[in-house]
Amino acid sequence: MNQRNAAPHIHLIGQGVISSLIATHALLAQRxxxxYVRTQRTAPTMYWLSGENYALPTATVLNHAVAGTKRMSGIIIIPTKAYQVANVLTDLQNLIADDAVLVLLHNGLGTHETAQALFPKHTIYAATTSMAGYAFTTTTDTLTCIQHTAWGQTQIGNIQNARSANDSTQDNTLSYLSTIIPELHHKTSILEALYTKLAVNAVINPLTAIHNIKNGRLADSEYMMTMQAITQEIVMLAKHKNLSLSYTQIWNIVLGIVHATGDNYSSMHQDITHGRRTEVDFINGFVVREAQKIGLNVPENEKLLKHIHILEERL
Ligand SMILES: NC(=O)C1=CN([C@@H]2O[C@H](COP(=O)(O)OP(=O)(O)OC[C@H]3O[C@@H](n4cnc5c(N)ncnc54)[C@H](OP(=O)(O)O)[C@@H]3O)[C@@H](O)[C@H]2O)C=CC1
Ligand SMILES: CC(C)(CO)C(=O)C(=O)O
Structure with missing residues (x-):
């Protein structure tokens, strides 16, 4: 990525909630x-947490984007659902320049191997965020609006652990991204941050969807033993991966988020309620697949995975 002459272009795949929150930050920072969308659509109106409304520019249809010769160069952020990432990466294969940088930004895990296989020479980052919002339509029209609900924090790190000749380019990329993503923190071991978020989602999301409750109800004593068992299984998996995450550390974060988001419905609860596919295959499903590879028993995660699959089949 050549940053000497011009600001790198930010390419955001999709015009979903997280993509549009980042786009609004970029708009405000004049970056x-x-x-990029799959089919042409009206751009959403953003209802910003601080009270203002913003209109985003019309998105470009992905395949038209690089019609002709010029490939996408700069920073390519993929803020889609985890189960959409493999298709996005395949779509991007012949569209991006050799010096483009990729950023995977989604809940769950299980996309890194695909990204590295398809883009062995590119710099790839993964990120996890607590910025938040939701899409809705107004009663007066059918246009999509997005309500911004949290500024949040974002943790980012290189998935190849490549601190090498590219160091200064990587530092430039991250310092540029920090001008459009609030509270961006660079992690040298991003997997620790991703496994921590994985545990939060693996505990809160399926239980709230299965029991049809808000996040805060998980503080009730009836759910404690199950929540602790799910957490324990993920800590064991993380230990096998040589990640330095302790049970107490993760458990306190899980409980903290149950309380902090007590009045919210988790994304999996909302997906099941609205008849949408969930990200369970990249949350509890990822835990089950990785555990199988090393002969680790994760019965609680297996149970939740099966239960959510049954709920998805009913949709
Ligand atoms: N929303 C939130 O507050 C938070 C979300 N997250 C996580 O961030 C990730 C993104 O979430 P969110 O923004 O809510 O998801 P959305 O469903 O709102 O956005 C995903 C977008 O990606 C688009 N997309 C998918 N595949 C392609 C493709 N091949 N080409 C172009 N566009 C594509 C979808 O388009 P289409 O409409 O055509 O399907 C959709 O608009 C998820 O992993 C989520 O769990 C994390 C923290 C908070
Ligand atoms: C942190 C949590 C559990 C908040 O609801 C979330 O990330 C989700 O719902 O997907």
Whole structure:
């Protein structure tokens, strides 16, 4: 990525909630950006947490984006659902320049191997965020609006652990991204941050969806033993991966988020309620697949995975 002459272009795949929150930050910071959609659509109106409304520019249809010769260069952020990432990466294969940088930004795990297989020479980052919002339509029209609900924090790190000749380019990328993503923290071991978020989602999301409750109800004593068992299984998996995460550390974070988001419905609860596919295959499903590879028993995660699959089949 050549940053000597011009600001790198930010390419955002999709015009979903997280993509549009980042796009609004870029708009306000006057950074060049483009959002890419599969089919042409009206751009959303953003209802910003601080009270203002913003109109985002119309997105570009992905396959038209690089019609002709010029490939996408700069920073390519993929803020889609985890189960959409493999298709996005395949779509991008012949569209991006050799010096483009990729950022995977989603809940759950299980996309890194695909990204590295398809882009062995590119710099790839993974990130996890607590910025938040939701999409809705107004009663007066059918246009999509997005309500911003949390500024949040974002943790980012290189998935190849490549601190090498590229160091200064990587530092430039991260310092540029920090001008459009609030509270961006660089992690040298991003997997620790991703496994921590994995545990939060593996505990809160399926239980709230299965029991049809808000996050805060998980503080009731009836759920404690199950929540602790799910957490324990993920800590064991993380230990096998040589990640330095303790049970107490993760458990306190899980409980903290149950309380902090007590009045919210988790994304999996909302997906099941609205008849959408969930990200369970990349949350509890990831835990089950990785555990199988090393002969580790994770019965609680297996149970939740099966239960959510049954709920998805009923949709
Ligand atoms: N929303 C939130 O507050 C938070 C979300 N997250 C996580 O961030 C990730 C993104 O979430 P969110 O923004 O809510 O998801 P959305 O469903 O709102 O956005 C995903 C977007 O990606 C688009 N997309 C998918 N595949 C392609 C493709 N091949 N080409 C172009 N566009 C594509 C979808 O388009 P289409 O409409 O055509 O399907 C959709 O608009 C998830 O992992 C989520 O769990 C994390 C923290 C908070
Ligand atoms: C942190 C939590 C559990 C908040 O609801 C979340 O990330 C989700 O719902 O997907």
């Amino acid at each position: 060049p950006f483009t959002q």
